[in-house]
Amino acid sequence: MPSNKPKFYLTTPVYYTNGLPHIGHTYSTIVCDTIRRYKRMRGYDVVMTTGTDEHGVNVERSAKKAGVPESEFVAKMAAEWRALWDELGVQGDEFIRTTDLKHAHTVQWLFKQCRDNGFVYPGHYTGQYCIYDNAYVDVKPGENCPDCGRPTETVTEANFYFKLSAFQKPLLDWYAKHPDFIQPEARRNEVLSFVEGGLRDLSITRTSVRWGIPVPGEEPHVFYVWFDALTAYLSAVGGPQYEKTGYWPADLHLVGKEIIRFHAVYWPAFLMAAGLPLPKQVWAHGWLLMDSAKMSKSLGNVVRPRPIVHVLGMDALRYYLLRETVFGQDGNFSYDALVQRYNSDLANGLGNLASRTAAMIEKNCGGKIPKPAVFQPQDTALATTAQEVIGEVLEQYDKLGFSLALEEIWSLIAATDKYLTTEHPWSLGESEPDQQRRATILWTTAEVLRIVTALTHPVLPESTTKVWSLLGQPDQPGSFPLDGLRWGQLAPAKPLGKSQALFPRIEKAEAIERMEAMEKEEQKQPSPVTATAAKPASAPAAGGAATAAAPAAAEKIGIEDFARVEMRVGQIKTAERIVGADKLLKLTVDIGTEIRQICAGIAQYYEPEKLIGRKVAVVVNLAPRKLRGVESNGMIIAASVGPEGRPVLAGFPDEDVEIGARLK
C-alpha cells in the first residue's frame, strides 16, 4: 500500500572502510537516527540511509597491508560498521555500499548526464594530493595537508574535468533562494565566501587509482571518490529510477563540518549539471574533541563506542552525545562527564522518577494507574509546565536543538521531583480525602512520566520502551504520534507493566576504569581483516603506470577487454638512474612509431648500461603519469619473482623480433 504520509529522506555520510568507527562517526549516525525516530513520531514516512565509502587509494593500501583483495577487505569492514550500528539501536533503512552494483550504475549514469549536458571534458592534472582526505590540496610539493597535517603526494594524471566553474552563479542563486540550504549559519557563510571567491573546474576521474568504479568506455579512468561517494545518497533510493521511489530529493544530508564543501558545493553542482533535483538541506555538525583535538585514528586519540555501551548502555552514550554538545558546535569528550551525566540525569533523574512513581502506585493503588480527583493549583501548574515543555521540545527538535530540547525535558523532571517533595504523597494517610489526594498526585506524576517518555524516545529508544510498558501504554513509544501529545491523556485503571532495570547507579571511578580497560583491549584486537587469502595483493609491475582493472580485479575478463591493452616490442635506447629515487630507472624506448620516455622500477636489479639495445615488452596505451616528478609514458612488462617481488624483464630470446610488433 503506498503511504500517503509526507516523505522524509535523510542521510548520514557514507563512512570510509579503511578504519573502524569511533564515537566521532557514531555521533553523526546517532544524530541521524534520532531525527529519523523523531520524524516518524511526527507522522512522516521516513527513510534513512547510511553506508560505507569503499573505493580509493587508502583502501587499496589497507587491503594490500592486510594481504587480501580489496573486495574481501571492504566486505569485512562494511560488516563491522553495520554490526556496530545494530548494537547502537540505529535503524538505518538503507545501507548503501559504494561497491554495490546499483551504486556503480548510478554513478555511471550521473556522469553520462553531466557529460551529455556538456559539463565534462578531458584533461590532465598535476597537484598535491592528500590520500587520507581524498582531495587535491593547495600546497607545494613536500608540504603536508593543511586539513589533516599528513604528507601529500604529487600526482599527475589524465582525467575528466567537471565544469564546476560554470556553477558559481547558479549555486549563489540557489543559496540566495534557499537560505536554509546550508546550516548552521556559520557554515553557510563559509561556503558562500568560498563560492564567491570563484570555482575551479574539478577533476572527477582518476587514472592513478585502480580500485574504483570504471568510467565506461574510458578505462583506466575510475571515478574520483567524491563523485562516487556523494552519489550514494541517490543510489540508495532508486538511482536513475529515483522518481519511482519518491524519496529524492533528500530532505537532509547530515555531515561533519569538514565535509560541508563537498556536500554544499560539489554535490549540488553535479546534480544541477545532470538536471536533477537538489537536496533541501545540508546540516554540518561540529567535532567531538579529545584533549582539544579532533578525534581521529591518525592522532591516536579515538574513543570507541563499544566499551561505553557495554558499561553504561547505548542510551547513555546517545544521551551524552546529544545533551553535552550544542548541535553544530564542537564538544569535548570526557569519560568523567559521561559518567557524571549518566548518574545525575539518567540514574537519579529519569530512572529514579520512573521507579519511585511505579513503586508508589504499586504500593498505594494496587498496581493500577490511579484516577485523579480534584486538581489543586500546584497540580495544574505542573500540567501547564508540561504542556509548555511539549511545545518547546518539538520546536527545538525541529531545529535540531537536541541539547536544549533535553534541557527542557530535564527541567520538567526536576519540577516533578520538587512537586513530589512538596506534596509528599508518602506521608498521606488512609482517609478518603488523603487517598484521593494521593491518587491525584500519583496520576499527575505518572502523566509527566508518560510525556517525558514520549518526548525522549528519539534519543533514548531502549529505556523509554521499558518505561512505556511500565506505564501500561499500548504498542511502542515510537508509534505514538507526537503531534497529538497532550496533558491529560493517561487513562486511569490500566495495570502497570513489569518493572525493569533502567539506569542502575554506578560508581564513577569503577565505571571509568572498566571502560578504559575495555578500550585498551579493543585496541589490542587484530583488525577484522586478517591475511586469510592465499595470494597477497599483486606486486607492482616494472613500468610507470598501474595496471588498469575494474573493481572486481579477481573476475575473469573477456578477450575484448584484453584487446584493449596495446603491448608492443620496444628497444631500450638509453637508461639512467634518477636522483632521489633509488628504485627507478629513466629509459627511452623505441616502440617502432616513436621513442618514449618510460620509468621502470628495476634500478635495484638491472645495471642501466647493460640494458641499452635490449628488446622488451611495452604497454603503450597507458595514460602518462609522473613518477618522482619524471614523466612516464608506458609500462615495461616484467615478472614479479619471489616474496620481495624482484622484477625480471620479459624478453624475446629465441628470435630477433621486429621493433613495434604487437603482442597478442
Ligand code: MSP
Ligand atoms: N567518506 C567520507 C564521507 C562521504 S559522504 C558522501 C568521510 N568519511 S569518514 O568516515 O571520514 O567520516 C564520516 C563522518 O564522520 C563525517 O561526518 C565526520 O565529520 C564524522 N566524524 C569523524 N570524526 C569525527 C569527530 N571526531 N567528531 C565528529 N564527527 C566526526 O568523510
